[in-house]
Amino acid sequence: MSDPTDSTPPSDRPIIGVMGAFECDEAVRRLAYDVGRLIARRGGVLLNGGRGGVMEASAHGARDAGGLTIGILKGMSRADSKANPYIDIAIRTGLADARNWINVCAADALIAISGGWGTLSEIALARKIGKTVILLHSWRLEAPTEVDKLPVAESAEQAVDMAFAALVGDA
Secondary structure (H helix, E strand, O other): OOOOOOOOHHHHEEEEEEEEEOOOOOOOOOOOHHHHHHHHHHHOEEEOOOOHHHHHHHHHHHHHOOOOOEEEOOOOOOOOOOOOOOOEEEEEEOOOHHHHHHHHHHHHHEEEEEOOOOHHHHHHHHHHHOEEEEOOOOOOOOOOOOOOOEEEOHHHHHHHHHHHHHHHOOO
């Protein structure tokens, strides 16, 4: 897949999932913002859980760069599942944490930034179905075989480059 341009319809743009903690410190927030900004600059659509922390920061970065953002939310209504202000399309699932499956299936590749148990579940689900997951200041997992090793990025730029590079074989 070549890098999309602004003329690529949103339905044909790669969807990059950014998974991470609902609460995070300022350093992680800046990292997530940069990841979102870089995804949008590359023509990708950003998908996340639509809430605070890493999710809000990455969506903020994508929106500031003119990108499209999708939030997959836990609740069924606006009253019980408010999206952060940087989400363009809020999908309320009523599935609570089971929405992690939707996050994983809907994304072409995922970047995990920091994160807790929910992020770990998304990492595991994604790997179970063969999706690329890039770890960025996230879980350090020891794989039982070399084949199962997860790529680890040291910067926002490297994480986004790795995610988009993984899409080349999917064209």
